[in-house]
Amino acid sequence: MRKTTPSQDFIRGIWKENPVLIQMLGLCPALAVTNTVKNALAMSAATFFVICCSSILISTCKRFIPNEVRISAYILVIATFVTLADMMLQAYAPVQHKELGAFIALIVVNCMILGRQEAFSAKNNVFRSLLDAIGTGIGFTIALVMMGGFREILGTGSFMEISLFGPSFEPWVIMVLPAGGFLTLGFILLFMGYIEQRKKTKLEEAEAVEASS
Amino acid sequence: MNDQTLFSIFFSAMVVNNFTLAMFLGLCPFMGVSARVETALRMGLANIFVLVLTSFAAWFLNTYVLESVPFLRIISFIIVVASLVQIVEMVVKKISPTLFRQLGIFLPLMTTNCAIFGLAIFQTNRGYGFLQGITFAVGAGLGLTLALVLMASIRESVEFSDVPGIAKGTGLVLIIAGTLSMAFMGFAGLL
Amino acid sequence: MTGNPIFDSALVLGSVGLFFGFLIAMVNKKFQVWEDPRIDDVEELLPSTNCGACGQPGCRAFAEAVVAGSEQPSSCTVMGAEDVADVASYLGVDAGESNKRVARLLCAGGKSQAVQFSDYSGLDTCKAAAAVAGGGKGCNWGCLGLADCEDSCDLDAIYMNDDDLPVVIPELCTACNDCVEACPKDLFELMPIEQKLIVQCKNLLKGDAAEDLCSVACNTCNRCVADSESGVIEMINNLAVINYEMNELTDPKAISRCPTGAIVWVEGQQFKESSMELEKKAV
Amino acid sequence: MTQSSVKITASPHVRSADSTVKIMWSVVISLIPVIASSIYYFGPSAILVILTCVAACLLTERLFGSTPGSVADGSAMITGLLLGLCLPPGFPLWMAFLGGFFGMAFGKIVFGGLGQNIFNPALVGRAFLQAAFPVAITTWPAKSQTWLSLQGDNFALPFMSPVVDTATAATPLGNLKFGDDPVVTPLADLFFGSTGGSIGETSALFILIGGLYLAWRGHLNWHIPLSIFVSTFVVSGLFYAIGISQFPPLFMLFSGGMMLGAFYMATDMVTSPVSNKGCWMFGFGIGFLTVIIRIWGGLPEGVMYSILLMNAMVPFINRASQPRLFGTSGKKKAKKEDAS
Amino acid sequence: MKSLLSFKHGVHPPENKEITSGMKSRRFPFPKEIILPLSQHIGTPAKALVKVGDRVERGDVIAAAEGFISSAVHATAAGTVKSIELWPHPSGAMVPSIRITVDPNSTQMQRPRIVPRWQDVKEEDLSKEIAKAGIVGLGGAAFPSHVKLCPPKDQPIELLIINACECEPYLTSDHRTMLEQPHDVYEGIRIELKALGISRAVIGIECNKPDAIEMMEKTKPDDLDVEIQTLQVKYPQGAEKMLIKAVMDREVPSGGLPSAIGAMVQNVATTANVARVFKTGQPLIERIITVTGRGIRKPGNWVIPFGTKLRDVIEHCGGLTEDAEEIVFGGPMMGQGQANLDVPILKANGGILILSKDECKRQDIMPCIRCGKCLDACPIFLNPQLMGAMAKAERYEEMVEEAHLNDCMLCGCCSYVCPSNIPLSQLFIMSKTQLRKLAAS
Amino acid sequence: MSDEIQVQDQTAPDQQEVPAEKPVSTFRLIATLAIAGTLAGLLIVLVNQHTKPLIDAYKAEQLQKAVYEVLPGTDHYNTYYLVDSALSLTLPEGAKESEYKRIYVAYKADRKLNGVAMSRGESGFQDVIMIIFGYNPNTAKLMGMKVLDSKETPGLGDKIFKDMTFVDQFFAGPDTPLIPTKPGTGKGLPGEIDTITGATISSKKLIEIINHALEEWQPLMAQGLPQTSANSTDEEVTP
Ligand SMILES: Cc1cc2nc3c(=O)[nH]c(=O)nc-3n(C[C@H](O)[C@H](O)[C@H](O)COP(=O)(O)O)c2cc1C
Numbered sequence A: 001m002r003k004t005t006p007s008q009d010f011i012r013g014i015w016k017e018n019p020v021l022i023q024m025l026g027l028c029p030a031l032a033v034t035n036t037v038k039n040a041l042a043m044s045a046a047t048f049f050v051i052c053c054s055s056i057l058i059s060t061c062k063r064f065i066p067n068e069v070r071i072s073a074y075i076l077v078i079a080t081f082v083t084l085a086d087m088m089l090q091a092y093a094p095v096q097h098k099e100l101g102a103f104i105a106l107i108v109v110n111c112m113i114l115g116r117q118e119a120f121s122a123k124n125n126v127f128r129s130l131l132d133a134i135g136t137g138i139g140f141t142i143a144l145v146m147m148g149g150f151r152e153i154l155g156t157g158s159f160m161e162i163s164l165f166g167p168s169f170e171p172w173v174i175m176v177l178p179a180g181g182f183l184t185l186g187f188i189l190l191f192m193g194y195i196e197q198r199k200k201t202k203l204e205e206a207e208a209v210e211a212s213s
Numbered sequence B: 001m002n003d004q005t006l007f008s009i010f011f012s013a014m015v016v017n018n019f020t021l022a023m024f025l026g027l028c029p030f031m032g033v034s035a036r037v038e039t040a041l042r043m044g045l046a047n048i049f050v051l052v053l054t055s056f057a058a059w060f061l062n063t064y065v066l067e068s069v070p071f072l073r074i075i076s077f078i079i080v081v082a083s084l085v086q087i088v089e090m091v092v093k094k095i096s097p098t099l100f101r102q103l104g105i106f107l108p109l110m111t112t113n114c115a116i117f118g119l120a121i122f123q124t125n126r127g128y129g130f131l132q133g134i135t136f137a138v139g140a141g142l143g144l145t146l147a148l149v150l151m152a153s154i155r156e157s158v159e160f161s162d163v164p165g166i167a168k169g170t171g172l173v174l175i176i177a178g179t180l181s182m183a184f185m186g187f188a189g190l191l
Numbered sequence C: 001m002t003g004n005p006i007f008d009s010a011l012v013l014g015s016v017g018l019f020f021g022f023l024i025a026m027v028n029k030k031f032q033v034w035e036d037p038r039i040d041d042v043e044e045l046l047p048s049t050n051c052g053a054c055g056q057p058g059c060r061a062f063a064e065a066v067v068a069g070s071e072q073p074s075s076c077t078v079m080g081a082e083d084v085a086d087v088a089s090y091l092g093v094d095a096g097e098s099n100k101r102v103a104r105l106l107c108a109g110g111k112s113q114a115v116q117f118s119d120y121s122g123l124d125t126c127k128a129a130a131a132v133a134g135g136g137k138g139c140n141w142g143c144l145g146l147a148d149c150e151d152s153c154d155l156d157a158i159y160m161n162d163d164d165l166p167v168v169i170p171e172l173c174t175a176c177n178d179c180v181e182a183c184p185k186d187l188f189e190l191m192p193i194e195q196k197l198i199v200q201c202k203n204l205l206k207g208d209a210a211e212d213l214c215s216v217a218c219n220t221c222n223r224c225v226a227d228s229e230s231g232v233i234e235m236i237n238n239l240a241v242i243n244y245e246m247n248e249l250t251d252p253k254a255i256s257r258c259p260t261g262a263i264v265w266v267e268g269q270q271f272k273e274s275s276m277e278l279e280k281k282a283v
Numbered sequence D: 001m002t003q004s005s006v007k008i009t010a011s012p013h014v015r016s017a018d019s020t021v022k023i024m025w026s027v028v029i030s031l032i033p034v035i036a037s038s039i040y041y042f043g044p045s046a047i048l049v050i051l052t053c054v055a056a057c058l059l060t061e062r063l064f065g066s067t068p069g070s071v072a073d074g075s076a077m078i079t080g081l082l083l084g085l086c087l088p089p090g091f092p093l094w095m096a097f098l099g100g101f102f103g104m105a106f107g108k109i110v111f112g113g114l115g116q117n118i119f120n121p122a123l124v125g126r127a128f129l130q131a132a133f134p135v136a137i138t139t140w141p142a143k144s145q146t147w148l149s150l151q152g153d154n155f156a157l158p159f160m161s162p163v164v165d166t167a168t169a170a171t172p173l174g175n176l177k178f179g180d181d182p183v184v185t186p187l188a189d190l191f192f193g194s195t196g197g198s199i200g201e202t203s204a205l206f207i208l209i210g211g212l213y214l215a216w217r218g219h220l221n222w223h224i225p226l227s228i229f230v231s232t233f234v235v236s237g238l239f240y241a242i243g244i245s246q247f248p249p250l251f252m253l254f255s256g257g258m259m260l261g262a263f264y265m266a267t268d269m270v271t272s273p274v275s276n277k278g279c280w281m282f283g284f285g286i287g288f289l290t291v292i293i294r295i296w297g298g299l300p301e302g303v304m305y306s307i308l309l310m311n312a313m314v315p316f317i318n319r320a321s322q323p324r325l326f327g328t329s330g331k332k333k334a335k336k337e338d339a340s
Numbered sequence E: 001m002k003s004l005l006s007f008k009h010g011v012h013p014p015e016n017k018e019i020t021s022g023m024k025s026r027r028f029p030f031p032k033e034i035i036l037p038l039s040q041h042i043g044t045p046a047k048a049l050v051k052v053g054d055r056v057e058r059g060d061v062i063a064a065a066e067g068f069i070s071s072a073v074h075a076t077a078a079g080t081v082k083s084i085e086l087w088p089h090p091s092g093a094m095v096p097s098i099r100i101t102v103d104p105n106s107t108q109m110q111r112p113r114i115v116p117r118w119q120d121v122k123e124e125d126l127s128k129e130i131a132k133a134g135i136v137g138l139g140g141a142a143f144p145s146h147v148k149l150c151p152p153k154d155q156p157i158e159l160l161i162i163n164a165c166e167c168e169p170y171l172t173s174d175h176r177t178m179l180e181q182p183h184d185v186y187e188g189i190r191i192e193l194k195a196l197g198i199s200r201a202v203i204g205i206e207c208n209k210p211d212a213i214e215m216m217e218k219t220k221p222d223d224l225d226v227e228i229q230t231l232q233v234k235y236p237q238g239a240e241k242m243l244i245k246a247v248m249d250r251e252v253p254s255g256g257l258p259s260a261i262g263a264m265v266q267n268v269a270t271t272a273n274v275a276r277v278f279k280t281g282q283p284l285i286e287r288i289i290t291v292t293g294r295g296i297r298k299p300g301n302w303v304i305p306f307g308t309k310l311r312d313v314i315e316h317c318g319g320l321t322e323d324a325e326e327i328v329f330g331g332p333m334m335g336q337g338q339a340n341l342d343v344p345i346l347k348a349n350g351g352i353l354i355l356s357k358d359e360c361k362r363q364d365i366m367p368c369i370r371c372g373k374c375l376d377a378c379p380i381f382l383n384p385q386l387m388g389a390m391a392k393a394e395r396y397e398e399m400v401e402e403a404h405l406n407d408c409m410l411c412g413c414c415s416y417v418c419p420s421n422i423p424l425s426q427l428f429i430m431s432k433t434q435l436r437k438l439a440a441s
Numbered sequence F: 001m002s003d004e005i006q007v008q009d010q011t012a013p014d015q016q017e018v019p020a021e022k023p024v025s026t027f028r029l030i031a032t033l034a035i036a037g038t039l040a041g042l043l044i045v046l047v048n049q050h051t052k053p054l055i056d057a058y059k060a061e062q063l064q065k066a067v068y069e070v071l072p073g074t075d076h077y078n079t080y081y082l083v084d085s086a087l088s089l090t091l092p093e094g095a096k097e098s099e100y101k102r103i104y105v106a107y108k109a110d111r112k113l114n115g116v117a118m119s120r121g122e123s124g125f126q127d128v129i130m131i132i133f134g135y136n137p138n139t140a141k142l143m144g145m146k147v148l149d150s151k152e153t154p155g156l157g158d159k160i161f162k163d164m165t166f167v168d169q170f171f172a173g174p175d176t177p178l179i180p181t182k183p184g185t186g187k188g189l190p191g192e193i194d195t196i197t198g199a200t201i202s203s204k205k206l207i208e209i210i211n212h213a214l215e216e217w218q219p220l221m222a223q224g225l226p227q228t229s230a231n232s233t234d235e236e237v238t239p
């Protein structure tokens, strides 16, 4: 509970406390809809919309909400915005809506959103909450697009539906299947762990060099 | 309207289209509560209970309340689920603090468990009737429990292994889940 | 239902809200369990190492104890002074006095000081070696040098030196007791940092019998007893034992005539001086 | 300052002659007849695919394995050989290499290397390939004209689709399940291997020879293959008898990957239960699932998935099949555990 | 051929008994110094009765039993007490021991001791006489024999089983005892039967000692209800529970004693020594000890006075060969490795084994491959694989609760078969030590 | 970190006893949820009023497109419901539309019967495959087919709508019931449809779905379908 600056509120969610890659929140949508970049983007946009709106509303109204019905009230707020997002996508981007299927509705239960409300918006002012929400939303988007890109490129040989390798590319079907979702995220985590480890050993080496000189 | 037989609904939800391994529903508890077989089993059973409750509630809302306002589905479902879970939580906390401790923070997590909400949505989208809905819920719950318990027993056994540093924790769990998911593909077409 | 969607919606959601608000309110009345919210806050301030050095089974338990007033924030050995002050000021309580303790090794017989009868081969842990006729080391009480203590220390406060003896870095040690538990020969002891006079030996033999096994063993010559205030050092079972109740009376003079170097005056880290001495000797 | 040249160790001071490394290399040796016969049937394609898989596995173990010396223990070699043996002869080599890498890296090394994995690494590799390239892995080229000509498109460029211009032939299982006029392949063909299929699965005879040799040497637990055969035979016999399956039980035993799987893959000690009681459960599970998937599943073959699914069950089986403690009756022990 | 009696699981390591089985036991010369630890048995250490400078004769009591489960110590040679000090014990610990400088001029005749005829002693008092003689079990555990001979009243003994299996490879001391002292064995059986108030005994001998079986059959008195059971050669056939299972087909309940199912097991050498107490009045001061292995120049069977230092024995037996690798007190499966050549030979020690490099076959420890061979070897039906993993993870309490560590008798079968050379039984000894430490703290 | 905590920081020191929670009135709990619910409902319904026409129009358009696609040459169509085992243009009073099975009877510009479109879903390889197809009851030939929804494996099962040579077979007017055939093994019968190698199951299933649907509807259609449209052309929306 160190005091943070507004810019830290914003930056934090993007990488250092990335909701998907570090905190392991909201994994269901992160795995379910990342078979293509377009879906990942649509999902991120919807989530972004919901998390920002609810953060604003909740940090504004936190005073009026008794603790006992806190979660119910938050969920009500989130669900309202999800419904709005759902209807709007259905009206203006029906193709994407069909692709994402039930997972738009499932934004309601994305632990990440509720978690941010509980952990941050309920305790902070509107401005900071919004910053936090935007940061988290961007972090979510980054993670989803990363996964979507990986899966789409290997799984269909294209990026944003633009074919990359020509027609004789052999798609790795598994990448767009459920197993591929798990494996992709697992692979990304291993890779991040590897980088982390490398950084650590390098730091240690540097220290050792310093100590010996 | 839906003509699927109860058996095929049940079997599909449990293994072929396993909620966790094929549909990506309820991953948070799958990652979080799958470290010990005992807790996993308990979480699974709690899930079955809440799923059946939800299925019933969703069916009730669909048939009697939401007729003229179908666009309120998401919000009504979630209020019902959240409130039910909160009530269960409060009751458990009072009646059995030990049980509460064991399920720890995961009772509130149930509120934000996609599996439960997803069940309500899928049930509605597929137009399941009452019996079909309950069968779907039990099948999905058993599927969740199966995945949870399998994962937990694997994780307990992996605890004895010298897992390399970079794979410790979630990375390995995801890879195990991926492999399990590949193995479950063997059931595809079994309907 | 009226058929008017606007009215219907408000009605449906309003009544659903009403119904569940009512339900929750009732259940809340009946089943309320109150938990001090400060416990969560304090727990968040704690380092979450769950090391148990405070004597509580984890950080959460410690937070409960601190909020309840049965523990002082400073009992957490992992937090720095600043963090302790944070917790104290949050709760408005006294931080308590921290008495820094560190793990001290009561053996100085590394591989170049102590005799090894025959080499042990098998599982590379002290515990395993100790189960095999004591591990083949001449001195039955001495350090086996297979680093169980180093492995047990989560804070990397222990490293093995060239003599295969564990060296504790006082700055990193939180006195968590892990190494004390890990050592099959019971060679570690947690001591307040102010205790500077230390007998680094547990060998109960005397005279040549002791020195034959290890060049830095206490050979019961009694000089340290003579060189310090009476009562500060006592010979018990052929071993010099320091009475730390009288810690203020200890003095570096006590070590001046020790023929083997079994008794030492430690400022900070153990074995720093001795390894320097070795280097000097080599030159 | 060691005084004596004598060493001190824990009891027992003598050891049996068995060693893990020896076991692994005997498995490799026992596979020689299978490999030789498959080369005889499928020509140079078989050599290429097997060598590629072996190379991929050894390389992965060498690069990422826990210790640099771990390639020498022979287990990576087995993984490579077995992966190669359960791929079709015309399989593109780049895919085979990828499968070997994936199986080793994600099936074994992430778990900490030899002895620590949950799933059979060769089958993890194959399951990955099956899910990634389902068409290529179910393309069984018809016998080529001369022994020397390649089967299918082994040399497809990396990341590119193979070009299959020869006619494809169905495997005995595929034919019976999906063929327009299904026939039960004669047992003699299955036994001696003159059928289509994966490189190493076609001849039951040679697998039987290698498997029995290993069982005789005590290097594989014979309970596992036996229980698989018994359950497959009984379950499929039952369905056949009441007329809801067109697979005769003996055909079930000798077709597809059953023999290779039962003798070489289910018996991987690392991924099978430790106690004999557990091995019976494990084997029955594999047999049962295989029959179910073969009869009603979407795929013609189910051995691989059954083994992987039962691999996942092994930790659970191990809990459930603890040996009965001497001086107790099994039941009493269970009660005691309940009480505690 | 009728299959021989035995138990389930177990192992069959190469026997290597032919090295010494044909060698008649010879008297070992008295050394210059004798070391007699106060603790040579299971139970409370004895209490010294002598002071530095005291003159003692061979057979004199020099330390008295301290409490019921304890055993007296007798001087094994005439001489003067040099000191009572900490001295290395074969277990590796330093224990208080009586050092006696042997009188080189003494005839080493045993001081005469008046002993009643056993037939005249009341049943309850037999065990007192045996206690006075400092008899402990010579089968390896060194449990005071008089304690065993007063079993709890509520668990009546039906059958005395004489343990003549000698299932450890290499060792031949029990074998020689039967060949050289068969009458003592039968006399001992009579005494033990009388002490227990029963009449029936069985001698269990592994079928790899046909000459011993023949000798025992030949010398069997007609009036004694003894049966000689030939058993399959399998390690650990000589373990109490396994022997009872083979002979009576009953299992000693987990955590219980053999008396719970009416059995009592005595080692054959213990039994012969019980007879000698009454025959010659000699307390337990020496026994037949096999010095063997391919690491010693002159193997043989010797009657060695307790307290003789290992160094003296090795010297007298021609010294170590160049490739000697390990010195072990006891057999290769359960024996205790020795680092220090100054340790004394004690009552429990039936053999000194010096293994050469080739015999040890030491190999690198590999990861467990879960082959399950250890489960198939464990005669107690434990799961050594699981226990090994738990021990590595330092989950000692779980080992007891879920894997029954306390039932493990550390026989070493699991380590013997493990293809990955995992020192399982060492892990279990270690875990038991750690648990004891935890319980103490 | 938060302002709230800092506020507590200042008050805590002089407030040594455990902070007592203010009892919340039950009324407030209920009111909060009820009011929040009402407001949320209002908000949603307002947006819904705006988007519903768009959504409905899109849905109708999709359906229409599908019908026109599988019944080439269609000018307009009528929806017939299955009411009490008979086809009916209207539903009983107060009935829910979603509970009735239906077919779409399409007419050419000359108001002559063009064909019938029906939609049906059954389990495929992965999950339910939903299709719509056009059928000419007079010639008993198929007119076209479109997959509405399928989760079949991308790259394999999805060939049932991506592989045009497969799809075109349904537009070539095959006889019904359809006969699935392995490519290259056909006997030249008029109802044969070549299945897709590598996706035999999905393609066979698709053919079965059509056959099943026809089995169900043929007896009903045999009861008689109006050969000419009751509606006039200009009443129906044309694409
Ligand atoms: C339903 C629900 C689920 C939550 N799940 C998690 C979780 O899985 N992990 C987590 O760190 N926080 C979770 N939170 C938030 C925590 O309760 C807590 O507020 C948060 O950890 C505070 O830490 P932060 O400020 O670092 O985010 C959840 C909150 C709610 C209401």
Ligand SMILES: Cc1cc2nc3c(=O)[nH]c(=O)nc-3n(C[C@H](O)[C@H](O)[C@H](O)COP(=O)(O)O)c2cc1C
Binding pocket: E136, E137, E138, E139, E140, E141, E142, E143, E163, E164, E165, E166, E167, E168, E236, E237, E238, E239, E240, E241, E265, E266, E267, E268, E270, E271, E334, E409, E410, E411
């Ligand atoms: C693994 C194992 C092996 C044993 N082998 C023998 C043996 O070969 N001969 C023997 O007399 N006792 C052996 N014992 C000791 C017996 O269990 C038992 O303690 C002994 O026979 C009792 O007789 P005692 O009290 O006279 O020594 C063995 C014990 C164990 C645990």
Ligand SMILES: Cc1cc2nc3c(=O)[nH]c(=O)nc-3n(C[C@H](O)[C@H](O)[C@H](O)COP(=O)(O)O)c2cc1C
Binding pocket: A173, B185, D130, D131, D132, D134, D135, D138, D174, D178, D298, D299, D300, F125, F126, F152, F153, F154, F156, F157, F158, F196, F197, F198, F199, F200, F201, F202, F203
């Ligand atoms: C990952 C995977 C996905 C599959 N998906 C489908 C599918 O969507 N549709 C299908 O009919 N078969 C699918 N199959 C099964 C086979 O590709 C195919 O049905 C089987 O080999 C029989 O077809 P064939 O006789 O043309 O070879 C799949 C197989 C795998 C391994």
Ligand SMILES: Cc1cc2nc3c(=O)[nH]c(=O)nc-3n(C[C@H](O)[C@H](O)[C@H](O)CO)c2cc1C
Binding pocket: D023, D024, D027, D075, D076, D078, D079, D080, D082, D108, D113, D114, D115, D116, D117, D119, D120, D121, D122, D123, D214, D219, D220, D263, D264, D265, D266, D267, D268, D269, D270, D271, E369
């Ligand atoms: C009888 C036997 C069968 C084996 N089967 C396999 C196998 O199917 N796949 C494999 O990757 N390794 C196999 N191995 C090798 C080894 O156990 C395997 O690489 C381990 O799973 C790696 O930890 C086998 C080993 C033996 C002794």
Ligand code: SF4
Binding pocket: C102, C103, C152, C153, C154, C155, C156, C157, C158, C168, C172, C173, C174, C175, C176, C177, C178, C179, C180
């Ligand atoms: S293990 Fe020992 S050295 Fe390390 S922190 Fe704990 S007490 Fe200090």
Ligand code: SF4
Binding pocket: C105, C126, C142, C143, C144, C145, C146, C147, C148, C149, C150, C166, C182, C183, C184, C185, C186, C187, C188
């Ligand atoms: S101090 Fe103890 S644990 Fe550490 S190396 Fe020495 S013997 Fe081992």
Ligand code: SF4
Binding pocket: E377, E378, E379, E380, E381, E382, E383, E384, E407, E408, E409, E410, E411, E412, E413, E414, E415, E424, E425, E428
């Ligand atoms: S040492 Fe213990 S676990 Fe191993 S075989 Fe013997 S009794 Fe079983």
Ligand code: SF4
Binding pocket: D274, E367, E368, E369, E370, E371, E372, E373, E374, E375, E384, E385, E388, E414, E417, E418, E419, E420, E421, E422, E424
């Ligand atoms: S014998 Fe060794 S390798 Fe085999 S299961 Fe037991 S411990 Fe593991």
Ligand code: FES
Binding pocket: A025, A026, A027, A028, A029, A109, A110, A111, B024, B025, B026, B027, B028, B029, B112, B113, B114, B115
């Ligand atoms: S996002 Fe699905 S359970 Fe958390």
